[in-house]
Amino acid sequence: MLPERTDMPAERVDMGGYTLIENASLANRNTLRVAARAKLLAEIRDATKLPELLDFPAVRNGRLLVLGEGSNMLFTGDFDGTVLAMETRGVHAEALATSGVQVESDGDSARIAIAAGERWDDFVRWTLGQGYAGLENLILIPGTVGAAPIQNIGAYGCEVAEFIESVEAWDIRERRVVTLDHATCAFGYRDSLFKHEPGRYIVTAVRFVLPRSRPLRTDYAGINEQLARMGVDKPAPFHVAEAVVHLRTSKLPDPMVIGNAGSFFKNPIIDAALADALKREHPGLAVWPQPDGRCKISAAWMIEAAGFKGVREGDAGISNRHALVLVNHGKASGPELWALAQRVIAGVEAKFGVRLEPEPVVIGAV
Ligand SMILES: Cc1cc2nc3c(=O)[nH]c(=O)nc-3n(C[C@H](O)[C@H](O)[C@H](O)COP(=O)(O)OP(=O)(O)OC[C@H]3O[C@@H](n4cnc5c(N)ncnc54)[C@H](O)[C@@H]3O)c2cc1C
Structure with missing residues (x-):
């Protein structure tokens, strides 16, 4: 399939810095x-090799997809092109230090550059262990560091945008x-430049x-109540992280146990007048006013109310x-999952007149 270079691989070949695999399964990568x-599939261990890889005509002239852990993707078919899997992972501080972390610290805060393929949750735990604040509410989100800015997790x-310098x-x-x-990254709610120029950038x-200390955000979705249950009255960032871990594990299904991509639908952001009208008709609907005057409304509430x-x-x-x-209870195919998602979208639109958008990237022909 890669005829332009006679030394290119037939099946699985280590190219030094990256490995190429033909006709690769993605089942364990989403x-x-x-x-x-x-x-x-190209497993990238050294990002400086990207220009070389992208220069192979079969790669350059075909479709490209960057893949982290596939925790925000729904494949509805095979990918007829090259998948670039970013894979520079490390679990402990030592491993991080040898696989792409540079830290410059002035005592009060640190500037930390970290390779895209590191696991996000490992990075959060590492920053907390080093005594930095900021990422405690974002603990336990699956995926890679490189994917975090894509949808501004x-x-x-x-x-996350609040802490990203570049x-x-x-x-x-x-x-x-x-x-x-x-x-330049133009971060918004689950949004960034990278979503508006898909396929242009490989992070x-x-x-x-990250600062050493900052006011903690504990007034959200039960964190204060959980801290109280933990008997903590003067929380540090790691207490907040512990509370969030507890809340997340009690609410969200574990993808290791049952396939899922976290929240599949975004909370819609709508005009305040429409939000008022919906709230009058459906008093239980959660409405969160936004800084720009519009309102975010609860997709979960509407999905539940639509049955x-x-x-x-x-x-x-x-x-x-x-x-x-x-969720995938076992052997659901991508098209089956996507068909159900579309039925949910249609059902909510019929009941509330609001169209839900999927949060994950939907890949492939349906
Ligand atoms: C149980 C569960 C809970 C979740 N909870 C949350 C949550 O609380 N908040 C939240 O925001 N998200 C959440 N998610 C979604 C997901 O974890 C995040 O979106 C995460 O950042 C995706 O990382 P990934 O490496 O798996 O990206 P992938 O799913 O592999 O890719 C997602 C998108 O990013 C692109 N991409 C990935 N890496 C790069 C790169 N290096 N350069 C350029 N583009 C890239 C891909 O092409 C794709 O478009 C959850 C998912 C699960 C399964």
Whole structure:
């Protein structure tokens, strides 16, 4: 399949810095546990090799997909191109230190640059262990560091953008390494520049600025109550992290146990007048005013009110623990999961006149 270079591999070949695998299974590379294949998979261990890899005509002229842990993706078919799996992982501080972390500290805060392939949760725990604050509410989110800026991951009242100084990426269009500062990244709710220019950037590193201390965000979704149950009245960041771990594990299904991609639907952001009207008609609907005057409304509440929480069609389902979570009970295919998601979208739109958007990236032909 790669005829232009006679020394290119037939099946699985270590190219030094990256490994190429033809016709690779992606079933264990997405947390919805959907069966799918990539025409070519490149496991990237050294980002400086990207230009070489991208220069192979079969790669350059075909479709590209960057993959982290596949925790925010639904494959509805095979990928007829090259999947670039970012894989520079490390679990402990020592491992992190030898696989891409640089720290410059002035005592009160640290600037930390970390390779894209590191696991996000390992990084959060490492920062807490080093005594830095900021990422405690974002603990236990699956995925890689490189994917965190793509949808500006957020949880429990915090978004990662607040701590990102810049993002380093390989710009496929310009064919060079670029450093995109915070403003250029255009972060929004589950949104960024990277979503608006899909396929242009391969994030290779993210630079964070983390303080030693900051006001903690504990007034969100039961954190204060959990801290009280833990007997903590003067919380430190690691207490907040512990509370969030407890809350997340009690609410969200574990992808190691049942396939899912976390929240499958975004909370819609709508005009305040429409939100008022909906609230009058449905007093139970949670409405959160936004800084721009619009309102975010609860997708979970609407999905439950439309009767979808806990539904199951074959092995595709909506979690009975959390209405935002699409689950694979076993052998659901990508198209089956996507069909159920579309039924939820249609059902909510019919009842509330609001169209839900999927949060994960939906890949492949349906
Ligand atoms: C149980 C569970 C809970 C979750 N909870 C949350 C939550 O609380 N908040 C939240 O925001 N999200 C949550 N998610 C979603 C997911 O964890 C995040 O979106 C995460 O950042 C995805 O990381 P990933 O490495 O798996 O990315 P992938 O799913 O592999 O990729 C996601 C997107 O990012 C792109 N991408 C990945 N890496 C790069 C890179 N290096 N360069 C360029 N593009 C790249 C991909 O092409 C794709 O478009 C949850 C998911 C699960 C399964």
